[in-house]
Amino acid sequence: NDHSLPGTDSQAAADLLAAHGAEPEDRTARVLLKHADGLDADRDRIAALLDQVKALPSVDSVQDPWSAGGAVSRDGTIGYATVALDEGDDPLPAEDLTRLLDTVREAGGDGLVTAVGGEATRGAEEAGGGAAEGAGMLAALVVLVLFFGSLVAAAVPLVTAVFAVGGALGLIGLAAHLFTVADFTPPVMMLVGLGVGVDYALLIFHRYRTELLAGADRHHAAVRAMDVAGRTVLFAGCTVIIALLGLVVLGLGALQGVALAVALTVLVTMAASVTLLPALLALAG
Known part of the structure; x- marks a missing residue:
């Protein structure tokens, strides 16, 4: 610390x-x-x-x-x-x-x-983690079910976010051997990762579903979604990462590790949205 x-x-x-x-x-x-x-x-x-x-x-x-x-x-x-x-x-x-x-x-x-x-x-x-993240995921699931009218459709963005956060946690554990990462970082990056992960996945997923409802087949719907919404996700993710790395330049010891960890989380979440999400869409239809 x-x-x-x-x-x-x-x-x-x-x-x-x-x-x-x-x-x-x-x-x-x-x-x-x-x-x-x-x-x-x-x-x-x-x-x-x-x-x-x-x-x-x-x-x-x-x-x-x-x-x-x-x-x-x-x-x-x-x-x-x-x-x-x-x-x-x-x-x-x-x-x-x-x-x-x-x-x-x-x-x-x-x-x-x-x-x-x-x-x-x-x-x-300090209270143990998990309660806030669980409540946030449950609330997101309820909103997505009401929005899409399907439990499977609502679960896809959440699954993408959970896998992205899990991967980011592993990478941060490795990064902590090289950089100073405060022990309060995981709860922060988990909440940010879940929020950003659902957000990015929802952008692509909604575009994919819109293309399906317009009559496109699964392949062309996925290609169109990645071409339009996928570019938006990449641009948004890179913007957030650059902004977070600005905290590293400030030289604030307590925030440098947090900024690096959250930037890494956004990077992994962005990668999951353009790789894992299309795979899940191909499975779920």
């Missing part, structure tokens, strides 16, 4: 934090605490919470807000405790991080606000 954004205010803030030793660590979490009457008013309860955290799996040590490893605001109402997690090269078990999050959250209430921060717990906070 490379989350740098050179020349931006947020990057300047991150550099300032790093210069003062506040750079996020992969094996450190923070238990954030807030009490309107001051943390000292609920010190026993906070100590009990931190003892619970210390006993959790994957937790190495805990430093309370009043020790050198913690911090308390000047008015005493906000502070954090530092949680050192087990060292090692292997990723921390997701279930252990989830238990840490749940334990801290459940301790809140009655004036005490609790939360967990830190780079180490970010993965446990």
Whole structure:
């Protein structure tokens, strides 16, 4: 991952934090605490919470807000405790991080606000992918069925998009060995790939179906569709790729890998629309 954004205010803030030793660590979490009457008013309860955290799996040590490893605001109402997690090269078990999050959250209430921060717990906070993509595909299928009046006809653009996204994922996995590709890239490229894939396939497919309804046979309908709509797809795809590669020129570390991955996705989707789609049309009729 490379989350740098050179020349931006947020990057300047991150550099300032790093210069003062506040750079996020992969094996450190923070238990954030807030009490309107001051943390000292609920010190026993906070100590009990931190003892619970210390006993959790994957937790190495805990430093309370009043020790050198913690911090308390000047008015005493906000502070954090530092949680050192087990060292090692292997990723921390997701279930252990989830238990840490749940334990801290459940301790809140009655004036005490609790939360967990830190780079180490970010993965446990993120929801798993798949739901958004599935909902989008289902919505697209419903719209296409209503538009074409046929489940088979509606499925052809979706199948093309799914195969294109699958192929792009494989290529991005290979590209990640040569370029910096952030771990949040796959969900972005999947949504873009599905949207662009359905769009491009629909352009060609609708032209093909129009030619069939006008009396052309399958072969001539496919040739006409590729000659007219296929050129449109190639032009549109190349335009999008050039625009995305412009983000690489900007030199924004967090976006370069994303731009490259999405451009590759559009390229594969465009190729699928002019190769796989005609093959599917020949099979489906």
